[in-house]
Amino acid sequence: xxxxxxxxxxxxxxxxxxxxxxxxxxxxxxxxxxxxxxxxxxxxxxxxxxxxxxxxxxxxxxxxxxxxxxxxxxxxxxxxxxxxxxxxxxxxxxxxxxxxxxxxxxxxxxxxxxxxxxxxxxxxxxxxxxxxxxxxxxxxxxxxxxxxxxxxxxxxxxxxxxxxxxxxxxxxxxxxxxxxxxxxxxxxxxxxxxxxxxxxxxxxxxxxxxxxxxxxxxxxxxxxxxxxxxxxxxxxxxxxxxxxxxxxxxxxxxxxxxxxxxxxxxxxxxxxxxxxxxxxxxxxxxxxxxxxxxxxxxxxxxxxxxxxxxxxxxxxxxxxxxxxxxxxxxxxxxxxxxxxxxxxxxxxxxxxxxxxxxxxx
Amino acid sequence: xxxxxxxxxxxxxxxxxxxxxxxxxxxxxxxxxxxxxxxxxxxxxxxxxxxxxxxxxxxxxxxxxxxxxxxxxxxxxxxxxxxxxxxxxxxxxxxxxxxxxxxxxxxxxxxxxxxxxxxxxxxxxxxxxxxxxxxxxxxxxxxxxxxxxxxxxxxxxxxxxxxxxxxxxxxxxxxxxxxxxxxxxxxxxxxxxxxxxxxxxxxxxxxxxxxxxxxxxxxxxxxxxxxxxxxxxxxxxxxxxxxxxxxxxxxxxxxxxxxxxxxxxxxxxxxxxxxxxxxxxxxxxxxxxxxxxxxxxxxxxxxxxxxxxxxxxxxxxxxxxxxxxxxxxxxxxx
Numbered sequence: 001x002x003x004x005x006x007x008x009x010x011x012x013x014x015x016x017x018x019x020x021x022x023x024x025x026x027x028x029x030x031x032x033x034x035x036x037x038x039x040x041x042x043x044x045x046x047x048x049x050x051x052x053x054x055x056x057x058x059x060x061x062x063x064x065x066x067x068x069x070x071x072x073x074x075x076x077x078x079x080x081x082x083x084x085x086x087x088x089x090x091x092x093x094x095x096x097x098x099x100x101x102x103x104x105x106x107x108x109x110x111x112x113x114x115x116x117x118x119x120x121x122x123x124x125x126x127x128x129x130x131x132x133x134x135x136x137x138x139x140x141x142x143x144x145x146x147x148x149x150x151x152x153x154x155x156x157x158x159x160x161x162x163x164x165x166x167x168x169x170x171x172x173x174x175x176x177x178x179x180x181x182x183x184x185x186x187x188x189x190x191x192x193x194x195x196x197x198x199x200x201x202x203x204x205x206x207x208x209x210x211x212x213x214x215x216x217x218x219x220x221x222x223x224x225x226x227x228x229x230x231x232x233x234x235x236x237x238x239x240x241x242x243x244x245x246x247x248x249x250x251x252x253x254x255x256x257x258x259x260x261x262x263x264x265x266x267x268x269x270x271x272x273x274x275x276x277x278x279x280x281x282x283x284x285x286x287x288x289x290x291x292x293x294x295x296x297x298x299x300x301x302x303x304x305x306x307x308x309x310x311x312x313x314x315x316x317x318x319x320x321x322x323x324x325x326x327x328x329x330x331x332x333x334x335x336x337x338x339x340x341x342x343x344x345x346x347x348x349x350x351x352x353x354x355x356x357x358x359x360x361x
Numbered sequence: 362x363x364x365x366x367x368x369x370x371x372x373x374x375x376x377x378x379x380x381x382x383x384x385x386x387x388x389x390x391x392x393x394x395x396x397x398x399x400x401x402x403x404x405x406x407x408x409x410x411x412x413x414x415x416x417x418x419x420x421x422x423x424x425x426x427x428x429x430x431x432x433x434x435x436x437x438x439x440x441x442x443x444x445x446x447x448x449x450x451x452x453x454x455x456x457x458x459x460x461x462x463x464x465x466x467x468x469x470x471x472x473x474x475x476x477x478x479x480x481x482x483x484x485x486x487x488x489x490x491x492x493x494x495x496x497x498x499x500x501x502x503x504x505x506x507x508x509x510x511x512x513x514x515x516x517x518x519x520x521x522x523x524x525x526x527x528x529x530x531x532x533x534x535x536x537x538x539x540x541x542x543x544x545x546x547x548x549x550x551x552x553x554x555x556x557x558x559x560x561x562x563x564x565x566x567x568x569x570x571x572x573x574x575x576x577x578x579x580x581x582x583x584x585x586x587x588x589x590x591x592x593x594x595x596x597x598x599x600x601x602x603x604x605x606x607x608x609x610x611x612x613x614x615x616x617x618x619x620x621x622x623x624x625x626x627x628x629x630x631x632x633x634x635x636x637x638x639x640x641x642x643x644x645x646x647x648x649x650x651x652x653x654x655x656x657x658x659x660x661x662x663x664x665x666x667x668x669x670x671x672x673x674x675x676x677x678x679x680x681x682x683x684x685x686x687x688x689x690x691x692x693x694x695x
Binding site (some may be wrong): 051052053072073074075078079080082083084086087088089090099100103104147148151 | 588590591593594595596597598599600601604608609612613
């Protein structure tokens with residue numbers, strides 16, 4: 001059974017510091033939901049609030065419609081997977097997995113049966129008698145998942161569980177986590193600072209910064225249609241051009257940037273005179289001339305060849321380079337170093353957003 | 362050959378064993394890149410190290426005990442007769458612990474004194490564990506750093522006060538007209554003063570207090586290194602607080618617990634001052650008997666024998682308990 005999680009105007013304060021500021025969210029039952037943000041953005045605080053290790057200073061957490069105030073973590077229908085997994089080193093794999101059942105007074109035979117069942121699920125059959133220290137990183141990961149699933153939680157909370165793994169294993173575990181979630185069908189709430197993890201696994205993502213939820217949407221919308229400058233700069237690579245809106249007509253706005261007037265989609269309906277940032281993704285830009293208000297030029301600093309694509313870095317404003325990603329099949333000629341290149345883009349793929357806090361580089 | 366002379370030959374034998382070991386190591390060492398002991402340290406330093414270590418182990422650690430063991434197997438003799446025909450090896454001193462010389466019966470007085478000493482030491486150890494475990498857990502896992510530092514200071518400062526002063530101030534508190542009895546009588550809890558010193562309450566309190574820190578630090582060290590997430594994981598999986606301690610904290614801290622308990626028990630069983638100042642008039646502490654043999658009766662032989670009996674009983678008990686709780690001796694000194 002899966003349950004939805006509702007955050008109703010949650011605020012969490014530690015003394016003077018506000019870790020989570022007025023977060024309101026409705027996570028549906030059976031959803032794979034991710035909180036994405038840089039470290040210190042309050043995502044772990046939200047997780048601890050849902051799991052019951054923290055009480056919110058204001059607001060209500062509801063799981064399956066039930067107010068969780070005053071209900072401890074050992075009484076909530078949630079299970080948490082810790083960043084360092086926190087497996088019990090003095091217990092065997094099977095004892096780890098069935099610990100939650102043991103404290104619930106489930107008999108030895110039933111525990112053994114459940115352990116075998118879960119070991120099968122996590123593709124470690126017959127390894128129940130091993131010690132945790134004898135397992136590899138990926139295997140420990142799966143044992144932690146099995147231990148959490150053993151208590152049949154309605155919501156599984158995952159606190160950056162893949163961050164300790166190496167890249168290959170991490171990518172493999174993404175698919176595995178997603179598969180397990182679809183198999184057991186319960187709600188997963190996943191915390192990560194890795195946008196790749198959030199984008200590949202999640203049904204929906206909440207992007208957070210400084211304790212504030214910036215945007216809640218599916219991965220594609222977060223990437224293609226970011227609502228704030230933070231989301232645009234944090235999720236995926238983006239070229240940012242700050243300036244003043246000089247013209248706004250229909251769906252488009254023209255921003256006067258250091259590279260001259262540039263046009264983009266005005267999804268926020270900004271008025272002329274307002275400060276704005278135009279975002280152009282590296283893969284949306286081309287190394288050729290286009291319409292005059294969607295073309296500018298700059299000097300090539302260097303080119304990074306990555307096999308299936310090349311990144312061309314051009315002089316930008318300040319220290320930040322302008323990046324253009326050229327796919328191999330594009331067949332475009334790649335300019336040499338120190339050449340002046342023309343850069344153009346489809347104005348539909350340029351996005352004008354109100355000025356705001358950017359993600360740190 | 363006199364048995365006392367034998368004691369002084371043992372060091373020579375030990376040196377010979379060490380020398381042989383070094384020789385064997387040298388011979389088996391076929392790796393040309395590995396440097397020998399003298400190559401690593403130089404001749405002068407190498408010899409100096411060996412002499413210093415040998416002196417320390419033999420003269421400061423080994424010999425006095427060896428001498429005591431040998432002494433305990435001798436009869437009590439006036440100095441003039443030592444080394445004479447009467448100076449024979451005998452187990453009479455050990456026998457006298459079991460069979461009384463005067464009554465020809467079982468020496469209940471001394472046996473019960475040993476039993477009482479061991480019993481009190483076990484109770485004191487248990488008491489200290491019960492006091493220190495919650496404190497150590499709070500300080501290591503739950504407390505805010507500021508409060509923990511203050512608590513630590515409060516624990517350590519009383520130990521700046523010397524033992525005599527501490528013992529006698531406890532006496533003042535516990536005496537029939539002491540502060541505690543006055544408060545109890547004033548509040549109507551009791552009409553006649555409670556004889557805390559006579560009923561050995563003072564003994565338990567004094568001993569527990571004396572070795573509190575000895576229990577505290579190993580416990581604190583052991584619990585402090587436990588990952589907080591382990592506790593939270595257990596809690597998240599539904600464990601009530603007592604199960605978290607039983608399943609996660611105590612198994613993890615077991616070596617520290619064993620180490621603290623061993624030390625408190627050993628020190629308590631061998632303590633001399635606190636039982637003398639705070640014990641009841643009717644109780645007989647075992648180390649007091651040993652003390653009297655050495656300094657009142659000048660019977661070093663019997664004193665030594667009794668001291669080794671105490672040591673053997675304590676070691677046996679500790680080993681038994683370590684075996685029972687499945688802790689290896691090596692773990693306790695981690």
